Amino acid sequence: GIQVEQSPPDLILQEGANSTLRCNFSDSVNNLQWFHQNPWGQLINLFYIPSGTKQNGRLSATTVATERYSLLYISSSQTTDSGVYFCAAYDYKLSFGAGTTVTVRA
Amino acid sequence: EPEVTQTPSHQVTQMGQEVILRCVPISNHLYFYWYRQILGQKVEFLVSFYNNEISEKSEIFDDQFSVERPDGSNFTLKIRSTKLEDSAMYFCASSGGSQREGKQYFGPGTRLTVT
Structure with missing residues (x-):
């Protein structure tokens, strides 16, 4: 099955900072999703982005399918952005990466 | 945005017991x-x-493990004889349309604790 790798594994930010999270996948995909796992364990859909660029408020994502990677940008980070960010790529199922744990300090 | 729902939110069970986790996917998925x-x-x-x-x-x-769609709205996961290592958060998801690879919508999860 498809392999998904995320980097960095951990990220500590000062409030207001910008950051980039990376997701590499081992094969071509027709679906790439980004999630934020909140402190209650819920997976919050951030982006469905098999290719191209999308923006949602302070978050944006870019997937370059031909080069097998996706990037999640967090701008002007806030403490509420803390949590684990997962990307997941679809072959016949969603295969998740191990996640990036983001800690935003006030 | 439409939602997937799951019940219960948290289930505690003893090893060897059967559990059924329930999900209501998005209606047209x-x-x-x-x-x-x-x-x-x-x-x-x-x-x-x-x-x-x-x-x-x-x-x-x-x-x-087994799964079932007993009616037009519910989707269930049954674990026949739970083990300690089955303790986990279980997520249900659904996707719609004609493409399997469409966006998947996740429920809030059921946290299963096996004692």
């Missing part, structure tokens, strides 16, 4: 999934379901 996440680990695929039958399953989904 055609593809249904179960995933699990052991504490501190990544989310793992268990099974996918389409047209009233299992379409794919992982190695985790052994004979102890």
Whole structure:
């Protein structure tokens, strides 16, 4: 099955900072999703982005399918952005990466 | 945005007992999934379901597990004889449309604790 790798594994930010999270996948995909796992364990859909660029408020994502990677940008980070960010790529199922744990300090 | 719902939010059971986790997918969706996440680990695929039958399953989904769509709205995961290592968060997901690879919508999860 498809392999998904995320980097960095951990990220500590000062409030207001910008950051980039990376997701590499081992094969071509027709679906790439980004999630934020909140402190209650819920997976919050951030982006469905098999290719191209999308923006949602302070978050944006870019997937370059031909080069097998996706990037999640967090701008002007806030403490509420803390949590684990997962990307997941679809072959016949969603295969998740191990996640990036983001800690935003006030 | 439409939502997938799951019940219960938290279930505690004793080893060897049967549990049924319930999900209500988004009403016009055609593809249904179960995933699990052991504490501190990544989310793992268990099974996918389409047209009233299992379409794919992982190695985790052994004979102890079964899925069912008993009516037009519910989708259930049954674990026949729970083990300590079944303790995890279980997520239901659904996707719609004509493409399997469409966006998957996840429920809030059921946290299963086996004692």
